[in-house]
Amino acid sequence: MSEPASISTGIAQRYATAIFELAKESSAIAALEADIDTLDAALSDSAELRGMMVSPVYSREDMGKAITALADKMALSPTLRGALGMMAQNRRLFAVPQLIAGLRRMIAEEKGEVTADVTSASVLSKAQADQLAATLQARFGKTVKLNVAVDEHLIGGLIVKVGSKMIDTSIRSKLAALQNSMKEVG
Numbered sequence: 001m002s003e004p005a006s007i008s009t010g011i012a013q014r015y016a017t018a019i020f021e022l023a024k025e026s027s028a029i030a031a032l033e034a035d036i037d038t039l040d041a042a043l044s045d046s047a048e049l050r051g052m053m054v055s056p057v058y059s060r061e062d063m064g065k066a067i068t069a070l071a072d073k074m075a076l077s078p079t080l081r082g083a084l085g086m087m088a089q090n091r092r093l094f095a096v097p098q099l100i101a102g103l104r105r106m107i108a109e110e111k112g113e114v115t116a117d118v119t120s121a122s123v124l125s126k127a128q129a130d131q132l133a134a135t136l137q138a139r140f141g142k143t144v145k146l147n148v149a150v151d152e153h154l155i156g157g158l159i160v161k162v163g164s165k166m167i168d169t170s171i172r173s174k175l176a177a178l179q180n181s182m183k184e185v186g
Contacts, residue, residue: 118161
């Protein structure tokens with residue numbers, strides 16, 4: 001991990017811990033989860049918002065006003081609204097994506113969930129996704145939430161990442177392994 005990335009991750013982790021503890025104390029974890037989904041969707045949809053969060057051109061006051069108005073418009077909880085305002089005043093809005101990721105991890109851990117990043121060659125049917133989730137739940141002993149993406153270059157099969165574990169059953173990786181073994185032979 002590069003130094004700037006580890007710095008923003010460390011900053012985000014401190015804010016995420018504080019926000020999560022406040023939400024936990026007030027039994028508002030479900031509301032916090034909805035808030036971060038809303039904030040994440042806004043970040044995904046708006047290049048202007050992402051640009052404002054990392055731009056040194058805007059003053060602390062302008063950033064604070066913009067993020068507070070946005071938080072009001074999105075009806076975010078007072079805890080998250082206040083944290084975003086504080087991050088703006090401290091010029092820490094660049095760490096919001098890492099903040100969201102950290103909060104998602106903490107909420108999942110609290111709920112006994114684990115997230116599996118699944119990449120498939122084609123779109124999984126509901127039955128296939130349910131079967132995969134059940135299989136992973138049996139293997140890891142936790143409720144599994146799937147993040148599914150499609151990569152047609154896999155040709156067939158799946159790549160499943162759960163935490164630091166990766167299961168690659170894609171045709172592409174099998175062909176690459178076959179190609180490597182053929183190179184060794186001659």
